[in-house]
Amino acid sequence: MLQEPPAVAALNVDMRLPAAVASMDFRPEPPILLLHGWASTSAYWEPLATELLDAGRTVWTVDLPGYHCGDVLPQGFKWTLESAADAVAAVAARNSSPVHIVGHSMGGSVALTLAARHPGLVASVALIGMVPAPPNEGFKSMLESQLRQGFIDDATRIKCMKAWFGALPPEEHRLLSQGFELPFEVLGPSGLAAMAGVAADVPAKVTAPTLVIAGVGDRLRSLDQAEAFVAASPLRRLVAIPEAGHSVHWEQPRACALALRAFWNESRQPPA
Numbered sequence: 001m002l003q004e005p006p007a008v009a010a011l012n013v014d015m016r017l018p019a020a021v022a023s024m025d026f027r028p029e030p031p032i033l034l035l036h037g038w039a040s041t042s043a044y045w046e047p048l049a050t051e052l053l054d055a056g057r058t059v060w061t062v063d064l065p066g067y068h069c070g071d072v073l074p075q076g077f078k079w080t081l082e083s084a085a086d087a088v089a090a091v092a093a094r095n096s097s098p099v100h101i102v103g104h105s106m107g108g109s110v111a112l113t114l115a116a117r118h119p120g121l122v123a124s125v126a127l128i129g130m131v132p133a134p135p136n137e138g139f140k141s142m143l144e145s146q147l148r149q150g151f152i153d154d155a156t157r158i159k160c161m162k163a164w165f166g167a168l169p170p171e172e173h174r175l176l177s178q179g180f181e182l183p184f185e186v187l188g189p190s191g192l193a194a195m196a197g198v199a200a201d202v203p204a205k206v207t208a209p210t211l212v213i214a215g216v217g218d219r220l221r222s223l224d225q226a227e228a229f230v231a232a233s234p235l236r237r238l239v240a241i242p243e244a245g246h247s248v249h250w251e252q253p254r255a256c257a258l259a260l261r262a263f264w265n266e267s268r269q270p271p272a
Contacts, residue, residue, distance in 0.1 A: 007077040009087045012068035014042065014061040018053045030099050030123050031058040032260075033092060037105030037129070038194040039152070039160065039179040039187055041067065048249040051257035060099075062091055064110065066186035067179070079189035081198060085114035089121055098123035098208075100264060104249060105129045105164075105220070106194035113198055116205035124267050126211040126260055129221055129246040131229040132198045139163060139220060140195055147191050152180055163219050164246045176250075203229070209267035210236045213259055215244035215251065237263060 015031070032052060034045045042061045049059045065087050066073050077083060088110060092099045100123050103111030108130030115122040134140075146156050157180050161168070165176060180187070210233070214226040223240055230238040239259040244251040 006083060006086070007074040008090060009065035009071075009073050009077055009083070011065065011087050011091055012063040012071070013091055016049065016053060016059045016061070018056045018058065029057055029264075030097055031060050031095055032100045032102055033060045033062055033088065035062055035088065035101065035103040035107030035110050036064065036067070036179075037103075037107050037164075038191050039182070040104070040176070041179045043178070044176055044247065044250050047253035048256055051253050052260070055257065055261060057261075060091070062088060064088075064107065064190070066190070067182060071186075073186075079186065079193055081109050081113045081193050081196075082117065084110045084190075084193070085117055088114050089118040092118070092121040100124045100126070102126040102128065102260065103130065105246065106190065109194065109198050112202055112206055112210075115208050115210075116202045119205075119207050122208045124209045124211070124264060125206060126213060126263065128213045128248055128256070129215065129218055131212055131221055131226050132203055133221065133225040133229065134197075143191060144195060147188050147195075150188070151184055152187065165250065166245055203232075207235070209263070211259070211263040212236065212238045213248050213256055214238065214240045215246060215248045216240055216242045217245040220246050237266075239263075 034049065036042050036045065042063055045061050049061060052059050064084050065077065065079060098121055101111040101114060108127035111125050111127065112132065115125045142156060142159065146152050157177060161173060161177055168176065212226050212230055214223055216223060226238055230236040241248050241252050241255050249256045
């Protein structure tokens, strides 16, 4: 008996072209797919997206399965890094050539998984606030206890936000914490997938150039972990950004954009 293929979620994508597209000097470049982290929304990409658009890049901001307001996941869909990666692969396949994938935190795990499972779709991978290494144990145990109880309480939300963004003005805190308002049937399974991390054989399967952007003050992924991951392969590069923690793209968007653009220029394949 033939086995039914796994259910693939249709994702919401905000596709934005740079203003320069109207110029005669515009040179098409592969789009950049931005993948957010756990309990987050695509809103926190806006500062980085603006920098990239101003630099003439095409930006596709992707909401992971169940993360867009009003999403209904298909029957039989199981939230794993693999199922999320396959859903993003369907988005990447809309482009006629490989795309650049940028993932923050859990989104970085999805990005690596995608690059391993669908290498022909990926021109490069950039990981922000993420390398495949054991997470901070205190944070992991706190989060797993919340996931087991079936809801995320207010105290834990505050701890997460502080770990991810540090001190925030009230309006920014309100904007960036909206991911916690998602249904628990999305937050729970995706959180467990984030804590489990990428499969052990995934990093070695990634053949695309890979950049790690690390905030020097990141409390969830240490600079030592980033350095060890990068040292294991000549395809990997590391940029450490001072005065930033786990969310470099929000805290230091200009520095993050400069690092990405330099990496893409360096890793660009010569024309055939």
